[in-house]
Amino acid sequence: MSVMIYPGTFDPFTNGHLDIARRASKLCTTLYLAILPNVHKQTHFTIDERIEMAKACLANLDNVVVESFDGLLVDYVQKTGAVAVVRGLRSESDFRYELEIATANKLLYSEYESILLPSSIDLAFTSSTIVREVASYGGDISRMVPAEILDRVMERLHVHREER
């Protein structure tokens, strides 16, 4: 039995996240997609909305469980007994950030291990921030978010010109 965790803010879930979750789910028996707080980010979707959207996108992956956890990642790792934490690597700048997170978590919990999966090349510049920005102008995000949540994301984020 190997449990792994894919943590993030997922505000909202994107095709980039789907790519990592799908590939990571093949490397373990259970993958917990964990929605955790990031104190540096003010989120746009509520925790319940983010859970629902991630669940809708991952419904066809039998061994993926979507959960939220209000605490430190290392505590969640110990609670679930996960052998590793998966993160997506899009660019050099992600690598620096991931190294920082991995090192800090290792200091907090010596058994902490990370697996960094390079993101697929066509998704290397997708981020939740870009999705939110494009959607707010009514732009086409259909190649950035899974079809299951496209309407929901647009409805919620599209600010009509007269409201700006």
Ligand code: COA
């Ligand atoms: N494809 C597309 N986008 C990707 C991606 C991929 N493969 N990998 C990362 N991203 C994007 C995300 O969309 C997000 O974009 P945004 O900044 O525009 O929102 C950004 O890269 C990184 O965010 P995310 O992957 O959601 O992680 P995060 O950095 O916000 O969250 C946590 C990191 C949740 C793991 C961290 O804050 C945490 O562990 N929190 C718990 C508290 C804790 O333990 N803190 C101590 C940490 S050392």
